[in-house]
Amino acid sequence: DIQMTQSPSSLSASVGDRVTITCRASQGISNYLAWFQQKPGKAPKSLIYAASSLQSGVPSKFSGSGSGTDFTLTISSLQPEDFATYFCQQYNSFPITFGQGTRLEIK
Amino acid sequence: EVQLVESGGGLVQTGGSLRLSCVVSGFTFSSYWMYWVRQVPGKGLEWVASIKPDGSDKYYADSVRGRFTISRDNAKNSLYLQMNSLRAEDMAVYYCVRKNYFDYWGQGSLVTVSS
Numbered sequence: 001d002i003q004m005t006q007s008p009s010s011l012s013a014s015v016g017d018r019v020t021i022t023c024r025a026s027q028g029i030s031n032y033l034a035w036f037q038q039k040p041g042k043a044p045k046s047l048i049y050a051a052s053s054l055q056s057g058v059p060s061k062f063s064g065s066g067s068g069t070d071f072t073l074t075i076s077s078l079q080p081e082d083f084a085t086y087f088c089q090q091y092n093s094f095p096i097t098f099g100q101g102t103r104l105e106i107k
Numbered sequence: 108e109v110q111l112v113e114s115g116g117g118l119v120q121t122g123g124s125l126r127l128s129c130v131v132s133g134f135t136f137s138s139y140w141m142y143w144v145r146q147v148p149g150k151g152l153e154w155v156a157s158i159k160p161d162g163s164d165k166y167y168a169d170s171v172r173g174r175f176t177i178s179r180d181n182a183k184n185s186l187y188l189q190m191n192s193l194r195a196e197d198m199a200v201y202y203c204v205r206k207n208y209f210d211y212w213g214q215g216s217l218v219t220v221s222s
Contacts, residue, residue, distance in 0.1 A: 034208040036152075043215055044152065049208035087152055091207040094166045096142075096154035 002026050002090050006099030012107040017078045021102045023071045023088035032092035035064055035073045038101075039084045047086075048073065080106070109133040109211045111203045116216030123193050127216055129186040129203030137161070137181035139206055143188050145199035146215075155201070156188065171197075193220045 003026035013019050023033065031051035036044035046055045048064035051071055061076045075082055083106050088099040115127040127143070143155040156177035157166045165177050176189040186203055198220045203213040 032208075036209070043202055043212040044209070045212070046208070046210045049210065055210060089152070089209065091209075094157070095168050096157075096207075098152040098154070100151050 001095055002029060002093065002097055004088055004090055004097050004099040006086075006088055006102050008102060009100065010103040010105065012105050013078055014107045015078055015080060018074065018076045019078065019104065021073045021075075021086055021088075021104075023066075023073070023099050025069045025071075025090055025092075028068045029090045029092035031067050032090055033064070033066065033071045034089045034091065035062075036087045036089065037082075037084045038087065044087060075104075078104075109205070111205065111211060111213035113201065113203050113213040113216035116201065116218045118219045118221060119193055121193060121195060121220055121222045123220075124189070124191045125193065125218060127188040127190070127201055127203075127218075129213055131184050131186070131203075131205070134205070136179075136184040141177075141179060141186045142204040142207075142209065143177060143186075144202045144204050144209070144212075145197075145218075146202070147199045153199075157207075158186070190218070193218075195220050195222065 005024045007022045033051045035048040038044040047058050047062050052064045063074045086102045110132045113129045119125050142157045146152050158177045162179050174192045178187045200215040200217050202215050205211045
């Protein structure tokens with residue numbers, strides 16, 4: 001199984017900040033990497049697929065990069081609605097696996 | 108508008124069975140791989156099962172293989188998850204999800220397993 005390791009597990013930031021979350025795969029997954037945002041009590045929401053492609057309707061403040069084993073999600077100009085938990089997911093092979101999540105909190 | 112609506116969750120005893128359903132609309136269901144993903148409240152996400160558009164191929168997580176069965180009825184735009192021999196560790200919110208990079212999710216259906 002491909003292990004997905006996200007860092008940090010939690011992050012405190014202020015409104016207006018730019019933050020970066022990292023996801024590392026235990027083996028190469030090409031660009032089969034997606035990012036999700038989840039708010040309490042809600043289903044995850046797709047942000048990024050194919051490592052860097054923005055899902056329709058998602059603001060351009062969200063961006064993804066990487067290939068192979070190392071990936072990043074960057075969120076610029078944080079707004080109150082961006083404080084949530086973020087997950088990465090690899091879909092290169094079964095079993096599909098997720099990172100453990102990064103909780104983004106307001107400082 | 109793409110919509111996925113799960114139903115069928117609830118309280119079941121250890122060893123019991125439950126069948127989840129997911130009715131979709133707003134897209135051509137028969138063209139897409141579909142998935143079930145679960146999440147213990149407050150915890151991480153776990154892929155459970157996947158099914159090919161025509162239902163001919165199915166994949167399962169090791170944790171549920173042999174106990175859970177994924178199926179679909181393309182004429183009814185519906186996805187199913189038959190869960191047998193339920194265990195305490197199966198207790199979670201179950202999501203119906205479209206496509207391999209999970210572009211659309213249902214609202215989730217809570218399964219509670221009690222001894």
